Amino acid sequence: MSAATPAGIVIVGAGPAGIRAAQTLVAAGLRPTVIDENARWGGQIYRQPAAGAGFSRTKAALYGFEAKKADAVHRAMEPLLAKIDYRPDTLAWSCEPGRLDILREGREASVPWSHLIIASGAADRIVPLPGWTLPGVYTPGGAQVALKAQGCAIGQRTVLAGTGPLLYLVAYQYAKAGAHVAAVLDTSAFARQAAAAPRLLSQAGTFAKGVYYVAWLKAHGVRMEHGVSLEAIEGDQAVRSIRWRSHDGAVQSIACDAVGLGYGLRPETQLADLAGCRFAFDAVSRCWLPERDAAGRSSVDGVYLAGDGAGIAGADAAELAGRRAALALLEDLGIAAPRGAHGPDAHAIEQRLARIARFRAGIEQAFQPPANCAAAWPDDLTVCRCEEVDAGTLRSCIRNGFATEVNRLKALTRIGMGRCQGRMCGEAATALLSAETGKPLHEVGRLRSQAPIKPIPISPMLFEDGVQVIEEEAHDE
16 A cells, blocks of 8 residues: 555544544554644644744643643654644535545635545533623633633633533633632532442543542632522623522522633534434434444445544543544555554554443533523523524424424524534524424434535635636636
């Protein structure tokens, strides 16, 4: 086999999964193309500040307990740069058989592929509530980006609200960096989290880190509430406070000027959808996931899935899954797998991923998003902020019998047709449809992805081979 297949091996994503996949392929003598939306490799979890960011923080300060892992991932990529076709700051916005459409520096291009590893990562899961569109409301992931990549906090008095271990991690990172964290408001009950402990103890080290974050926050006076029902983020032109109902029914509020709102993570699956991968509903995570085997092979020949983009499992699992997908690709090409220092073999990887899956099931048990909350949403609540579609518009469409499936609802109301392409509003729309029709989530369907999966300027579409088409046509006339 030559240093690359005729049409090319392409990896989308340079986080832990993409880097380990590239490392494995390079060790086998291949030269993959690695496409990454970020300016520097590392993904969201190990995001690096941009070159010339104007501030300096050590890796220990940026990543805490994960500093050594982050450094290992960063260092793993450095010797690969001369051996791969690395394309940072590049958006993969469409995918079809044998072709990936990308955008870099305002220029559109197509990358042919014969084998594609999709390591697209995850995004915050959003559940809307009154006031969630106010300036000053971010996701926890967005708050993390501000801290890691830009060296700033999202506000002077920040509340982390929703559920999921990321709330505590971001609160800890903010407080350690000197930012003021006013409160952590967790919608999951402490009893639920305690009941998940046996599964969480399957990864005792990771569980201990979570316990440490909580203990540290308490020791430093950060207010923490469990089992709350979030009622509203309050303010006129900006965030002023957040109101909730505690587990005993008492209504409370706290002053703040920024909120990090999120309910855990959801996989970024749009490219897998456009590539034609078959999906199945996962009852544990309450979302649709692309199907894959234990090695990362999807239902489409030549397409492999790795990391959180195929199911949330964390950075350690992403590294393992990236290598396992690359090993599957090599096996399918008839190339011997590299051995030794490049990582564990396929069998060992699958065993370790199985153990992590037990821990991940514990996380899902401990931090479940609130169920059936869509039924209580007021009609004027914005569900789709891109297209300004409110809950009342969706309810009217559903109750009039016009839509019983989410893509029909999309066609009639434009829900999920805006800049986010359903990443922010898709699950909310299906939750409301489920509440109104009485059907379970998996029966109301899933939003089908369409290109472009993220906003692109129209100007690249007016160029072909660097020549402006409109000007040529005007000259011909």
